[in-house]
Amino acid sequence: MGAFAAKPVAENVYWVGAVDWAVRDFHGYNTERGTTYNAYLIKAETITLIDTVKQGFRDEMFARISSICDPTEIDVIVSNHAEPDHSGELAETIRDIEPSVVYASKNGKKALQEYFGIGEQITPVEEGQTVDLGAMSLVFAETRMCHWPDSMVSYCPEAKLLFSQDAFGMHLASFERFADEIDAGVLHYEAAKYYANILMPLSHFVAKSLEKLGGLGLNTEIVAPDHGPIWRQDIEKVIHWYAGWANPKRTSSVIVVYDTMWQSTETMARAVSEGLGDAGAHPTVMALSGTHRSDVATKLLNAGGLVVGAPTLNNEIFPRVADTLTYVKGLRPTGLIGAAFGSFGWSGESVKKLSEFLDAMQVDVVQEPVTSRYAPNGDVFDQCFALGQTVGKRVVQAYG
Numbered sequence: 001m002g003a004f005a006a007k008p009v010a011e012n013v014y015w016v017g018a019v020d021w022a023v024r025d026f027h028g029y030n031t032e033r034g035t036t037y038n039a040y041l042i043k044a045e046t047i048t049l050i051d052t053v054k055q056g057f058r059d060e061m062f063a064r065i066s067s068i069c070d071p072t073e074i075d076v077i078v079s080n081h082a083e084p085d086h087s088g089e090l091a092e093t094i095r096d097i098e099p100s101v102v103y104a105s106k107n108g109k110k111a112l113q114e115y116f117g118i119g120e121q122i123t124p125v126e127e128g129q130t131v132d133l134g135a136m137s138l139v140f141a142e143t144r145m146c147h148w149p150d151s152m153v154s155y156c157p158e159a160k161l162l163f164s165q166d167a168f169g170m171h172l173a174s175f176e177r178f179a180d181e182i183d184a185g186v187l188h189y190e191a192a193k194y195y196a197n198i199l200m201p202l203s204h205f206v207a208k209s210l211e212k213l214g215g216l217g218l219n220t221e222i223v224a225p226d227h228g229p230i231w232r233q234d235i236e237k238v239i240h241w242y243a244g245w246a247n248p249k250r251t252s253s254v255i256v257v258y259d260t261m262w263q264s265t266e267t268m269a270r271a272v273s274e275g276l277g278d279a280g281a282h283p284t285v286m287a288l289s290g291t292h293r294s295d296v297a298t299k300l301l302n303a304g305g306l307v308v309g310a311p312t313l314n315n316e317i318f319p320r321v322a323d324t325l326t327y328v329k330g331l332r333p334t335g336l337i338g339a340a341f342g343s344f345g346w347s348g349e350s351v352k353k354l355s356e357f358l359d360a361m362q363v364d365v366v367q368e369p370v371t372s373r374y375a376p377n378g379d380v381f382d383q384c385f386a387l388g389q390t391v392g393k394r395v396v397q398a399y400g
């Protein structure tokens with residue numbers, strides 16, 4: 001066996017993807033545990049490749065395919081999703097393999113044309129269309145906006161296996177290929193982080209797709225996503241997680257997100273957290289000097305409150321706070337209760353701009369901002385404590 005072998009997933013179905021242990025950024029999301037780009041081979045009479053890999057990982061994919069068959073024996077390629085982490089090597093793979101047909105959704109054909117100029121080589125499939133592979137088959141279902149307009153899933157009834165592309169995946173590099181071989185706490189955290197950073201703003205579409213897939217009466221026993229481990233046990237568990245994240249139940253957790261120049265805003269954040277805890281809420285203080293925006297997003301999946309603090313730097317919000325607020329605003333968390341605070345030297349624009357962000361995020365702002373010129377004194381700390389109490393009480397009332 002060579003260094004890169006295929007891994008069996010079900011009878012005549014193999015994982016032939018790549019493990020990216022090194023990647024630490026996925027369009028702005030900190031992938032601290034790396035990821036995998038999952039491709040799958042169905043060794044039916046018509047040998048079929050489901051998805052490909054990110055650019056740079058084709059050799060690994062081809063080595064794994066070659067451990068099962070000559071890659072040129074592949075007759076069908078299915079592209080469930082056009083994003084470059086799955087289709088970055090599609091054009092070259094088509095060139096090398098010369099399959100008879102490459103299937104994608106109608107939107108997939110357009111996206112693959114606009115990204116890679118290969119639209120003419122794509123055969124669009126209809127919703128619910130079945131393709132006979134000889135003793136095995138695939139049925140296609142569109143899952144638009146989970147994650148892109150082109151997204152679709154492919155179901156193999158004979159293997160009771162759903163190729164779910166981004167859905168039910170996570171950024172987690174591992175040698176183990178199945179979720180039941182991996183620590184349950186790590187799985188839940190990374191699946192939640194993936195949902196928060198990729199799918200949170202698309203929750204309406206996730207809920208629709210879950211409803212649609214539930215209504216198809218599939219007899220799924222294996223869920224094979226395009227990132228992270230494959231689910232062959234407790235698949236209802238990850239479906240239940242998704243249903244919960246799509247309609248989040250907020251909690252009495254409140255995150256205090258801040259950055260600081262000379263520790264004025266930082267000590268204010270600590271006083272705010274004392275007030276939140278005193279009111280019965282559960283504060284987590286996140287210093288952006290050492291916390292990535294994507295970890296803030298993960299906390300916002302279920303937090304009930306967001307309190308944000310920043311000093312004024314050159315008439316603007318301190319940049320790391322502006323960065324994080326820009327990012328989480330785009331993720332559109334709903335139902336948050338919050339407030340703002342910050343220090344300044346002479347102009348003090350930050351709290352006004354923080355308040356504008358909170359308004360744009362439709363955060364229920366329950367108190368005017370607390371500010372401090374230069375270093376906070378006892379009176380400012382009392383105001384910060386009171387702000388924490390006010391937010392904390394409202395969060396406990398709403399979600400406790």
Ligand code: FEO
Nearest residue numbers: 083085147166226
């Ligand atoms: Fe893993 Fe939306 O690509």
